[in-house]
Amino acid sequence: MTHQLLLTAGYDHSKHSLAVLELLRRKGVSVQKVIIVNTFSKKRLLYYFRQLDFKEFKKKALDRVFSSYVSESMISDEVKQVDRFLEKEKIEVQSVSQFCKKNGIEYIRVNSLSGPEAVSFLEGTDLVIYTGGGILFNSFIKKVKLGVLNCHAAQLPAIRGTNTSEWSVLLGIPLSTTLHYIVRKIDMGPILSVQQKDYSACHTINQIRGQATVFAIQDLVAATQKIISGDYTPQPQEVADGKQYYTMHPILKHLTEQRWQNHDDT
């Protein structure tokens, strides 16, 4: 039975999305459709304006949009980690839209995954592989037969939310990835698997974040194959099982970095 697969990309230059698409292609798994969220939408810029200070915003822009055009010294360790992976796997760096064109994959660009254009594009989709694009609403989620697959960079249900690698380190919770289906409530969807990962080669939090992305790429590819062959039994989560974590304040981030350095030195 052929499953209709769709992938969401947070932005056109998403290396994360590109890597998942290419590795699935190599494994003979066809993704029929891709939705690319526009990089510079008003909603996204407003979100970043509220959440980040200017320094962090600049860093994000450099990493996500301009990393191919600036010198390596201006790119974060997080992106370098992903770049090294792409190099090792011999994945040609190109935009998601370019990849789609080369491989005959239908794609659209949207400002929001919750908009009508994105939702109607989902028609007939069995599984969505989520590699970014923002919060999903029920209008999107409920249209997908099997579910929207996500790889969360921490142990669920313990650490829901953002900056999950940082919170895991600060709280002493083993760094892990969790494969789960997305539901309306953030990070509360049924869990497919939780795997502790080896971050011993990472010396900084940014490297951990980059490595988490690499693990997510690998896990999403493996999970997609397993789902298609009916291999998972998702386990539901209860609200009370975990907590919602938010962007970490720079003071706590520095303490987290310090904690990882101490852990690294032992």
Place this chain on the structure above:
Amino acid sequence: MPSNKALDFLAEDIFDQRTHAGLDWLVRSIEVTADGGSAAYYSRIFKPLKGWQLAYPETTGYIIVTLLDYHTIYPKRGLKKYALSCADWICTLQMKNGALPGGVGITDTPSIFNTGQMLFGLLAAYEETQKEIYFTTLKRATNWLVNSLEVDGSWQLGAYIPGWVPSYYTRVVWAVLWANQHLKDAVIEEKMRTALNFYQQRIQKNLVVKDWAFESGKKAFTHTIAYTIRGFLESAVLLKDKNLQDQAFQLGEKIMRLRELRGRMAGAYGAGWEGDFSFTCVTGNAQLSIILSRMYQLSGDLRYLNTSLKIFEDVVYKQVVSRNKNTNGAVPGSTPFHGKYLYFRYPNWAAKFYLDAYRLLQKEITLVVERKTA
């Protein structure tokens, strides 16, 4: 140990500089009044001649707590002397029935809320010195508050606005319960439980507390929102009431979510949490930071400390740095300065809560650093 720079506004030099400036300003607010209390605010617009308003008994009361707290880290500053002179002044204001006055300057209008706030100062002064005069005054004030309680647990008389029973009276309950740690009267505890129950009924499903604004039909400034939540929280701690503490935590978590999802606090909120983002209530931010820091202290949940840092950081650099000794170290009512809360004024309670929030964050981050690097 993280570098000083990494600790940003909690770096030792910045913390010292700003807290000393804030304390200098509070001391000046006491020195400029004729009577020993702290001037309500400084404003050349509202007080073109002198700049300083009259002494404000209510806020003088809880400023005592701040001065005595900072005395423990800056013992050479003489803050204890100022704190006790304020306490002495408050003792002179007490009416025959035990009530303490509302308003600025010296009035004969008894006030429930203001008596409660002065009770904090009297308690701190008594705990510091064990002086009989403070105990007598606080005991009489407490008895007046308790005897003024209606059967349903509300306070009707001595209101800021006649007929308006605001939910931020939970802060008065807290003060009375603290006093009862010394008075040890079971009747007082029972009556305060009744009072708390009265205000608990006002907690709505959406976690707004009905009537927590200054007046009916208006949005509530974060100042009175924080008063209300803190009153619930600290009362719960003193009563060891887990149910009430859980409710207080729910209210605090609502604040956390608001800040995290929006990126800043509004200056005031309506009955459906619709925020007025045209201004920031600086005092309110400091108070909300205190609440979240306290929640962290009580639970060990670092998320609360995380958001507390953000809420305080939103206002930490709003403290005035100036060569004018009347404004250096002052904290405005609102930003922008013309915002809806205490516009064009530097209230003494803004400086007080700013200093309290700062101190609490400094204490807790220091402990986190020590634990995480151990």
